[in-house]
Amino acid sequence: MKFKPVYFFLAPALTAIFVFFFIPVISAFIISFTDFDIYAIGDYSKFRFTGLDNYFKLFDNQLFWKALSNTFYFVIISGPLSIAVSLGAAMILNSKLVKFKGIFRLVYFMPVVTTLVAVSIVWRFIYHPEFGLLNYGLSFVGIEKIDWLGDPFWSMPSIIILSIWKNFGYNMIIFIAGLQNIPEELYEAAQIEGANGWQRFTKITLPMLAPTTVFITIITMIGYFQLFAEPYIMTQGGPLDSTLSIVLYMYQEGFRWWNMGYSSAIAFVLFVIILAGTLIQMWVQKRREA
């Protein structure tokens, strides 16, 4: 075989990927078929290959299904909503009527770069049932006090509101870039033909943004399936496990109780779900193009 210099240049990157990505993933996959736990950390003879036991145990566990349905609830509501908010904000900021665009862009992007720990302290005050800003505002409309984070019905909506507020700025920036790529002539032509604002939006803006939207949808979905930090800091999964997400459940099993085997199994179930979601979206997109 002839030595190609390209391998020489690729080697550092490939080694890094192999060591820090493939090896951990493969060993996690193997571990998911064992009962590797705190006992096994002390003494390697104390772990067993249990085959698919972890997966059976998982599907048999109500808490897992609860976490799964919570995660889907979050993704299905929060995903489209946050994309809509991002697009709305992007449209407004791209409009010619708006002044000080730079400042607004900065302001809307701020939540993305602020650490969640700081944000969550503020939001805990906003959500406080007695002294919270949100309940205070709602009291003017005649809505009674809501225990946002303490009521199992409202806890997930509270997390959704927080995460939309926290994340929409990022997608907004990408949408703005997408909007700026749409040639102005298209709108001018449509206007001459007598298209109104809504028609221009649905017939020009949306189709022209399609590639951007697909990218954003996939990235957002993958990110939202991995919901962790918001419930971890705000509610620890409570009340009544109403904000327990799959990743939070995985973290608790793995790093709080050291059931590494079990928590690796959770990781791979989540992987399959995300993979399936991504494939479906790409398939839908392809069909549309065809």
Place this chain on the structure above:
Amino acid sequence: MISSGKQGGLIIRLVLTGGLVLLPLILLFSGCKKEESSVKEISFWGMGSEGEKIKILIPEFEKQNPGIKVKVQMIPWTAAQEKLISSFAADNMPDLCQLGNTWVPQFVMLEALEPLDGFISKSKTIKPENYFTGIWQTNEVTGKIYGIPWYIDTRLIYYRKDIFKKVGYEEPPKNWEELLDISRKIVKYQNDPNKYAIYLPTNEWAPFVIFGLQNGSDILRDNWTYGNFSAPEFVEAFKYLIQFHKERLTPMGVSQVTNVYQAFEQEFFAMYISGPWNIPEFKKWMKDSTGEKWGTMPIPGKHSSPGVSLAGGSSLVMFKSSKYKPEVWKFIEFLSTKKTQLEFYKVTNNLPALRSAWDEPIFKDDPFIKSFYEQFQFVMPTPKIAEWEQIVFSKLQQYAEYAARGTLTAEEAMKEMDKGVDIILEKRRWMLAR
């Protein structure tokens, strides 16, 4: 001449670079050697403020023991367990550390701890009879002693004396019935939907275990290999506590109380089950350090007071991997003398483990600490297994919440609880059967 000059330059350069490379290496090796021969450095991991404050005691020890140096590293409580376990996996343990005594079994299972029986039998300072029995027992796992009590705590009830008096209780309640009775009276007296009698949040497992133990539950059965929460003893105690939630004698969610001290001061509740670490903070918020308006009382038992509470606190443990075991033991002995224990109390407010230290007036005459002394006579350890924390934090708190909110009845909740616990303990059963 020119060529030889060039040669000479090259040699000089070689020597110089070689020297530059070798110099740090030489320094490094000589540095290591020096330390090993004369001074033995033992590393200690302390948690939270203890890890900070213990530094005040070190100079005295180093003066008494020339040749031993103590290096203290502070690790925060919240990250302590994770850090210890990952350091263990990486074979990077300190020589000794402070360990919450419910964690001792976990590290015994990891085979990380050195049994101390040999040291104790030869020691003049440390003897089992110098400690409260319930506390000493927490360090005994599978027949061997793995830790020396450093400071101790237990839980009892902080209460509002003024409110108690207003509802006709000059003396604190003495049994379960009176505790429920006074709670009802307080809620009736306050007559305010935002004021409660007692704070029993479902994300604090301790009260549930305490009342279970008081009712004679063994918590886990068959050598701690199966849950025994659905047995009548535990269910009765559990139902008793859930009663407080059902009758709205305790606030339901945990988000309403952001600051327990403030809530206590504003009469949001009149009783709170907690440990000695809260005394200074309550003193400050109540603006009362003499016990006029508030006080502490042992937890009433089912029929008489004091009832059983938990044996808590921190122990000093030695790691198997330590190279300086005799020196580490010397340091443990130093921390266990009456003088050091009293000094440690003064800087941290942690109650001394040594019983003789309790003869001092600072404990005997303190209105708040007195009740702790009474309570320490009635403390019991929790089951000494590695899975304990997982059982109480993930399962007991979960099912307590389900029962308190009425999603499940107390009986159903405890049946589900046992199912979950049995799954957690499967590994333990397998290990014992091996």
